[in-house]
Amino acid sequence: QRAKTCGLGRFCFFSEELQRSALELSLEEDLRIAIERNQLRLHYQPQVCFSDGRLRGVEALARWSHPRLGDISPARFVVLAEQCGLIDALGRWVLREACRQLADWRRRGLAVPAISINLSPSNFHDPGLPATIAHMLAQHGLRPGELMLEITESVLMDTTPAFLKILREVHELGVLLSMDDFGTGFSSLSHLHRLPVQELKLDRSFVFDLEHDGASRTLSDAVLHLGESLQLSVVAEGIETEAQRRILMQLGYQVGQGYLFSAPLPSAELESWLASRSA
Ligand code: C2E
Ligand code: MG
Ligand code: MG
Numbered sequence: 699q700r701a702k703t704c705g706l707g708r709f710c711f712f713s714e715e716l717q718r719s720a721l722e723l724s725l726e727e728d729l730r731i732a733i734e735r736n737q738l739r740l741h742y743q744p745q746v747c748f749s750d751g752r753l754r755g756v757e758a759l760a761r762w763s764h765p766r767l768g769d770i771s772p773a774r775f776v777v778l779a780e781q782c783g784l785i786d787a788l789g790r791w792v793l794r795e796a797c798r799q800l801a802d803w804r805r806r807g808l809a810v811p812a813i814s815i816n817l818s819p820s821n822f823h824d825p826g827l828p829a830t831i832a833h834m835l836a837q838h839g840l841r842p843g844e845l846m847l848e849i850t851e852s853v854l855m856d857t858t859p860a861f862l863k864i865l866r867e868v869h870e871l872g873v874l875l876s877m878d879d880f881g882t883g884f885s886s887l888s889h890l891h892r893l894p895v896q897e898l899k900l901d902r903s904f905v906f907d908l909e910h911d912g913a914s915r916t917l918s919d920a921v922l923h924l925g926e927s928l929q930l931s932v933v934a935e936g937i938e939t940e941a942q943r944r945i946l947m948q949l950g951y952q953v954g955q956g957y958l959f960s961a962p963l964p965s966a967e968l969e970s971w972l973a974s975r976s977a
């Protein structure tokens with residue numbers, strides 16, 4: 699009796715696993731095709747100066763609308779790409795598309811000063827990354843200072859010489875580096891000042907609680923001072939309310955992004971957003 703139940707249970711478990719991995723496998727294949735056929739999209743979220751509303755730049759965020767399954771979040775497909783060896787291809791696609799878009803805005807006289815893209819820490823294990831970046835910038839006639847690469851704080855754990863070499867080569871191109879989701883990782887701060895980073899992005903979990911939680915305010919304050927003392931710019935993300943913006947300004951923050959200003963938008967909608975503001 700026991701053995702039979704157990705057997706049945708195992709059978710169910712096994713077949714569920716099989717189904718799941720079959721789904722994952724076909725998703726991996728779909729992602730590979732989507733990257734190859736240029737079916738991913740970038741959305742752009744404005745980064746705004748608090749004092750005068752000036753646009754400092756935009757962050758590009760990848761979007762995948764699956765033909766059958768609908769929208770799949772980047773949190774999910776980035777992990778998938780990491781698992782199945784597509785992360786370098788994804789990183790290259792994002793770089794190429796972001797550079798193409800910024801150059802297109804330039805040509806058409808649209809005032810987008812800079813673009814930030816997200817790269818995964820594993821992209822910094824690709825020795826070809828610096829050359830790819832240099833190539834994209836040259837191809838689109840962009841200055842390196844117009845491109846910022848966001849990487850999550852977990853890179854602070856990676857102190858291998860190979861990783862640091864690639865990071866330094868990227869820095870030497872003149873491209874800027876930003877530490878995304880700052881304050882959530884378990885990073886060693888002593889390592890931070892040795893990395894060629896120019897920006898910290900205060901994680902949105904701190905911003906979320908600013909109005910109600912004194913500890914979030916204290917930590918946001920600490921991140922700003924840390925950034926300032928290392929001469930880094932500090933950007934707050936996930937700003938949804940006027941009250942959050944007010945508190946951030948009181949703390950001394952000058953730049954931020956979030957739904958309060960705009961959600962990430964397809965390029966055409968970002969252009970309308972820009973036009974409606976200058977009107
Ligand atoms: P992230 O880089 O920290 O991006 C911020 C996330 O917060 C985005 O989610 C954005 O849509 C969302 N967001 C923006 N404003 C607000 C707000 O006011 N409130 C709230 N609640 N959320 C806001 P998204 O687009 O789903 O991206 C999630 C994460 O996926 C990103 O976090 C980034 O780590 C990763 N990601 C996105 N695009 C790419 C990419 O092209 N390559 C890589 N490697 N990672 C990417
Ligand atoms: Mg980011
Ligand atoms: Mg972030």
Ligand code: MG
Nearest residue numbers: 850878879901
């Ligand atoms: Mg994030």
